[in-house]
Amino acid sequence: MARYNSKTSEQKWQARWEAAQAFLAKPDPARKKYYVLEMFPYPSGRIHMGHVRNYTMGDIVARYKRARGYNVLHPMGWDAFGMPAENAARERGVHPAIWTHENIATMRGQLKAMGLSIDWTRELATCDAQYYGHEQRMFLDFLEQGLVYRKESSVNWDPVDDTVLANEQVIDGRGWRSGALVEQRMLTQWFFKITAYADDLLKSLDTLERWPEKVRLMQSNWIGRSEGMRIRFTISGPQAKSLPGGGELEVYTTRHDTIFGMSFCAISADHPIALELAAKNPAIADFCKQCRDIGGTAEAVERAEKLGFDTGLKVQHPFISGRETPIYIANFVLMGYGTGAIFGCPAHDQRDLDFARKYGLPVLPVVAPADAEAPDIVNDAYTDHLNGRLINSEFLNGMSVAEAKAEISKRLQTANAGEPAITYRLRDWGVSRQRYWGCPIPVIHCDTCGVVPVPKDQLPVTLPHDVSFEAPGNPLSHHPTWKHTPCPKCAKPAVRETDTFDTFVDSSWYFARFCSPHADTPINRQEVDYWMPVDQYIGGVEHAILHLLYSRFYTRAMQQTGYARDSEPFSGLFTQGMVTHETYKDANGAWLFPEQVVKQPGGAVHKDTGAQVLVGKIESMSKSKRNVVDPEHIIAQYGADTARWFVVSDTPPERDIEWTESGVEGAWRFTQRVWRLVDESLDKLPPPKQPERLKEFAAPGISSVLVDVPEITDEAVLALRRATHRTIRLITEDIEQFLFNRAVARIYELANSISAFTQLSANPAGADFALREALETMVILAAPFMPHLAEECWTALGHTTMLVHIGWPVENPAVSKEDTMSITIQVNGKRRGELVMERGDWSEEYYREQAMALDAVIRHLEGKQPKKIVVVPMRIVNVVV
RNA sequence: GCCCGCUUGGCGGAAUCGGUAGACGCAAGGGACUUAAAAUCCCUCGGUCGUAAGGCUGUGCCGGUUCGAGUCCGGCAGCGGGCACCA
Numbered sequence A: 001m002a003r004y005n006s007k008t009s010e011q012k013w014q015a016r017w018e019a020a021q022a023f024l025a026k027p028d029p030a031r032k033k034y035y036v037l038e039m040f041p042y043p044s045g046r047i048h049m050g051h052v053r054n055y056t057m058g059d060i061v062a063r064y065k066r067a068r069g070y071n072v073l074h075p076m077g078w079d080a081f082g083m084p085a086e087n088a089a090r091e092r093g094v095h096p097a098i099w100t101h102e103n104i105a106t107m108r109g110q111l112k113a114m115g116l117s118i119d120w121t122r123e124l125a126t127c128d129a130q131y132y133g134h135e136q137r138m139f140l141d142f143l144e145q146g147l148v149y150r151k152e153s154s155v156n157w158d159p160v161d162d163t164v165l166a167n168e169q170v171i172d173g174r175g176w177r178s179g180a181l182v183e184q185r186m187l188t189q190w191f192f193k194i195t196a197y198a199d200d201l202l203k204s205l206d207t208l209e210r211w212p213e214k215v216r217l218m219q220s221n222w223i224g225r226s227e228g229m230r231i232r233f234t235i236s237g238p239q240a241k242s243l244p245g246g247g248e249l250e251v252y253t254t255r256h257d258t259i260f261g262m263s264f265c266a267i268s269a270d271h272p273i274a275l276e277l278a279a280k281n282p283a284i285a286d287f288c289k290q291c292r293d294i295g296g297t298a299e300a301v302e303r304a305e306k307l308g309f310d311t312g313l314k315v316q317h318p319f320i321s322g323r324e325t326p327i328y329i330a331n332f333v334l335m336g337y338g339t340g341a342i343f344g345c346p347a348h349d350q351r352d353l354d355f356a357r358k359y360g361l362p363v364l365p366v367v368a369p370a371d372a373e374a375p376d377i378v379n380d381a382y383t384d385h386l387n388g389r390l391i392n393s394e395f396l397n398g399m400s401v402a403e404a405k406a407e408i409s410k411r412l413q414t415a416n417a418g419e420p421a422i423t424y425r426l427r428d429w430g431v432s433r434q435r436y437w438g439c440p441i442p443v444i445h446c447d448t449c450g451v452v453p454v455p456k457d458q459l460p461v462t463l464p465h466d467v468s469f470e471a472p473g474n475p476l477s478h479h480p481t482w483k484h485t486p487c488p489k490c491a492k493p494a495v496r497e498t499d500t501f502d503t504f505v506d507s508s509w510y511f512a513r514f515c516s517p518h519a520d521t522p523i524n525r526q527e528v529d530y531w532m533p534v535d536q537y538i539g540g541v542e543h544a545i546l547h548l549l550y551s552r553f554y555t556r557a558m559q560q561t562g563y564a565r566d567s568e569p570f571s572g573l574f575t576q577g578m579v580t581h582e583t584y585k586d587a588n589g590a591w592l593f594p595e596q597v598v599k600q601p602g603g604a605v606h607k608d609t610g611a612q613v614l615v616g617k618i619e620s621m622s623k624s625k626r627n628v629v630d631p632e633h634i635i636a637q638y639g640a641d642t643a644r645w646f647v648v649s650d651t652p653p654e655r656d657i658e659w660t661e662s663g664v665e666g667a668w669r670f671t672q673r674v675w676r677l678v679d680e681s682l683d684k685l686p687p688p689k690q691p692e693r694l695k696e697f698a699a700p701g702i703s704s705v706l707v708d709v710p711e712i713t714d715e716a717v718l719a720l721r722r723a724t725h726r727t728i729r730l731i732t733e734d735i736e737q738f739l740f741n742r743a744v745a746r747i748y749e750l751a752n753s754i755s756a757f758t759q760l761s762a763n764p765a766g767a768d769f770a771l772r773e774a775l776e777t778m779v780i781l782a783a784p785f786m787p788h789l790a791e792e793c794w795t796a797l798g799h800t801t802m803l804v805h806i807g808w809p810v811e812n813p814a815v816s817k818e819d820t821m822s823i824t825i826q827v828n829g830k831r832r833g834e835l836v837m838e839r840g841d842w843s844e845e846y847y848r849e850q851a852m853a854l855d856a857v858i859r860h861l862e863g864k865q866p867k868k869i870v871v872v873p874m875r876i877v878n879v880v881v
Numbered sequence B: 001g002c003c004c005g006c007u008u009g010g011c012g013g014a015a016u017c018g019g020u021a022g023a024c025g026c027a028a029g030g031g032a033c034u035u036a037a038a039a040u041c042c043c044u045c046g047g048u049c050g051u052a053a054g055g056c057u058g059u060g061c062c063g064g065u066u067c068g069a070g071u072c073c074g075g076c077a078g079c080g081g082g083c084a085c086c087a
Helices: A006-019 A049-067 A083-092 A096-113 A129-144 A194-207 A213-223 A238-242 A256-261 A272-280 A282-293 A298-303 A350-359 A401-414 A525-531 A546-560 A631-638 A640-648 A661-684 A715-736 A740-758 A767-782 A787-796 A844-852 A855-861
Strands: A033-038 A071-073 A148-158 A163-165 A183-192 A225-235 A248-253 A264-267 A308-316 A324-330 A341-344 A418-424 A443-446 A450-453 A484-486 A493-496 A536-540 A573-576 A579-585 A597-600 A603-606 A612-620 A820-827 A830-838 A868-872 A876-880
Touching (some): A006 A640, A033 A049, A033 A525, A049 A536, A049 A631, A049 A715, A096 A631, A163 A183, A194 A213, A194 A225, A194 A418, A194 A546, A213 A573, A225 A401, A248 A264, A256 A401, A264 A350, A272 A324, A401 A418, A640 A787, A661 A740, A661 A767, A715 A740, A715 A767, A740 A767, A820 A844, A820 A855, A830 A844, A830 A855, A844 A855, A844 A868, A844 A876
Parallel strands (some): A033 A071, A248 A341
Antiparallel strands (some): A148 A163, A225 A308, A225 A418, A443 A450, A443 A493, A484 A493, A603 A612, A820 A830
C-alpha cells in the first residue's frame, strides 16, 4: 500500500485545476451567484497562520457553494499601499514598489500552495495605477457631489509615522500602527463626509442580519447617536452682541429637563467665543493652550482635573427671570461634539459636579428618586433618568424626566430659544496622509484658481518612481519636479497636492473592483450589479469598525455617484478568531521560536543546548514574541490539506485557536487515514457510477452524484447507509452555519463508522455498494476542507471527472430514517433506564406501560404509586412519585 | 465609569427547541503486532463509593421557575472585548 504523498499530489491537482480553469468566474444571469470574499492581505512579506485560517474558511465556503451549483466568485488581491513599504525603504534602501511587488510574488506562491479555489485572473494590487487611478476618478465624482471637502482642523498627528491619523486610527491616544502618543495639530485636510450618512449607517445595521451582533453593536456605539436639544442662551451685557454668536450661546444637551439645576455654562477652549477672548486676553490664551496640551490618552483624561476659566460673561436663565449663570472655558468640553458648549447641572452629571465642587458653584438637585424627597448628593451625581421625578423646578415639579423634557422642548421652541437636535459621535473621515506610498489625491493648488481638480482625462496621477527617503517627512513634497504642474484652468504654474489617501480608502471598494477588475472605468455596472453584494465576507474582528464602516460609507457614496446599485457591500460577515501559540523564553529572558524548543515529559528544553526553557502564556502569534509557525514549513512537511484541516478542527471559527504540534500531527494522521480507508477498500468495491459534470443547482431529491445502491436488508449495511446519509445532512447544515469544527467531527464519525464496517467478518449482500457510497460521501464532504486529498481519493475510486466538477450529495431521507428510538426513562427527573422502541406514533399510555414495566423503574419506585407520569413522545418518560 | 460577551473533564470543545452532559479530537495510561522503532489496531479515561451489579455527585458561585435546567429568570464572582471628559 502506498502512503499518500501530499507534496506530489497537491502540486498535481493545483496544476490540473488551473489547466481546467476550474475557478474562473463568469457572470451568468441564468445562474444564482455567490460572492465569497476574505479580507485581502497586506503584502508584508510572507503569509502567516492567520491568513491560512482566514483563507481556508473562505475556501470551504467557496468550494461548498460551487458544489451546490452556485456561480461562485472567489477572488484575491493585495492591500498594497502603506507605511511598512516606506519603512523598508528607509531601513533597507529598497524602493517601496519593488519591496511590495516582491512580497506579492512570494505570498501569491504561498497562497497558491494552499490550493485555494481562487479566480486568479481577477488579481489586483491597490498600488497599481490601474487600480488607484480609478479611485482618483471616483474621488473627483465624490467631490462634485459634495461628499468630499477640505478644511483646516485640529488633527491627530502621529510624530513617529509623520502623518495624520483618522479618529478611528487612534487607540488610547496612540497611533494604531506606530504606538506613538498622538499630538493635535492644525492642518488643512481632505475629509469624506461620512457623517452625512450617520443615520443611514446606523439604521441599516438592522438589515445586516448575517453580521455578528457584536460587530453591529460596536458600529452602533461608534456612530453614537444621541437625542437632545440645542438651546440658545442670551448672553448678558452690552458687549455680548459683538461676540461670535451675536450675543447668544448655543449649547447641546440631552438633559434639558434639568435646566432649573443649571449653575454654569462651559465652552471648549476651541470655541469661537474662547478664541475671540483669547485673542485679547493673554491669561485666557494661556489657559486655552493648557487645555489643548493635556492630550487625549486614557490616562491623561483619567488624571486630568476639571479645569475652568471664568470668562466673566453670564447667560440669562430662560425660565427664571433675573437669574444669571457664569460662562467658563473648561477643559472637559470638546469642540468636536455638539456645539462645543454645554450648560452644567452639577446635581445630575458627574463631570459638572466635579467642576462645581472645585469652583464652589451651587449644586441644586432637580430630580429625586422615587423613594426619596431629594437625592443625597455628596460626591456622586444622581443620573437616573428613568425613575426620577422633578423637584425644585417650578412648572416641571412632579413630572417624570421624559415628561419634563417634552415640556421644556415645547416651551423653548415656542420662545424660539431652542429645538430638538440629534448628535452623533461619528466624525467625518479625514483621508489625507503625508506619505509617499499611497494613492495621490488628484487635485492641484493654484494661487489664482485655488483648489482645482485634475481633469479626468489626465488621470491617473501616478506616483513618481525616483523618490528619496533620506529626509523625514513626505517624499512627494520633497521631490524636485513632480508636484510642479500648470494649473488646468489658467495654465499658470501650480502645485499638485502631495498628500495621499489613507490606505483604508483603497480597501473601501476593492470588493467592487473584483467584479470587473479589467474595466477601464472604476467598475462595470452590469458586472457589479450581478456579483455584488458580497454574500459572505470573512476576516478579523479588528476591522469591526475601521474597514467595515468605511466600506459601508464608500458603497453609499458609490451608489450616489452611480457606481453601485446597493448601499450595503457585505450581506454576510463572519469574523474569525486569531491563531495563538505558547510562548517560550530561555534563562536570559530571550524569546524563542517554537522550532527551537523540544517538549519533554519533565518540561521544555532548547533543541540545541538542552537548557531549560520557560513555557509562557498562550498568545496570538506575533513576530515580536517569536511564537510563530511558518505556514510554508507546515505545508512542506505535512501538506496544505493537513494545515487546512487543522485550522478548522476542534475550535469554533470565531474563537482563537491554539496551534499545537500534536494537533497538526493528529490532522496529518487523519489525512493518511482517509487515504488508507479508500485505498484498502478498492478491491472490494463495485465499479463506480460516473456522475454527470456539475452544471445546475443540486436538485432536491435523491442524490445523483453517488453510486446507486441496490435494495438491502442486512442491518449492519443499513446502519452504514443511515450514517452516510445522516452525515450528508449534518455537514451541510454545519457548513451553512460556519460550524466547521462540528463538520470536522462529523467526518471523523463517518470515518469511524466506515472503519468499523470494513472490519466486520460477514460480507452481506450489498455491503460493497454501501461501502462505496460511504467512501464517496466521505470524500465529497471532506473535499472543501482537504481538496487535494479528496481529488486523489476520487480518482482512486475510479472516477474520471474531477471532483471540483462534481455536485454536492443530497441526503435520501428514506435511507437516513431511523427505525428505532431510544427513550430515556426518569424517576423524579433522574435517569434510571432506557427503552429502545420502534419508531412510531405511540399513545402516551403505551409509553407509560413500557416505562412502568422496567426493572429499574420498579426498583426506584420502592413500591410507591407514581403521582404523575410525564411523557414527551420520542424523547423521555419521567415517573414522578 | 458605560455597553457587550464568555465561564462544561488534564486540554480544544459537543449537547443551541428546557428532555441521556462530556459527541469528535488532543493528551495520558494499558495492551496487540514488531528483533526493534515508526506506523497501525484494541481497551480505559469527570470525581467518588463499590469485587461487582449499581449508587452518589458533577456544566464558575448563590437562589428561583419546572415533572425535568449546561440551557430559562434574579443576584454574585472571575475572565475577555468595545467605548470612554460625547454633555
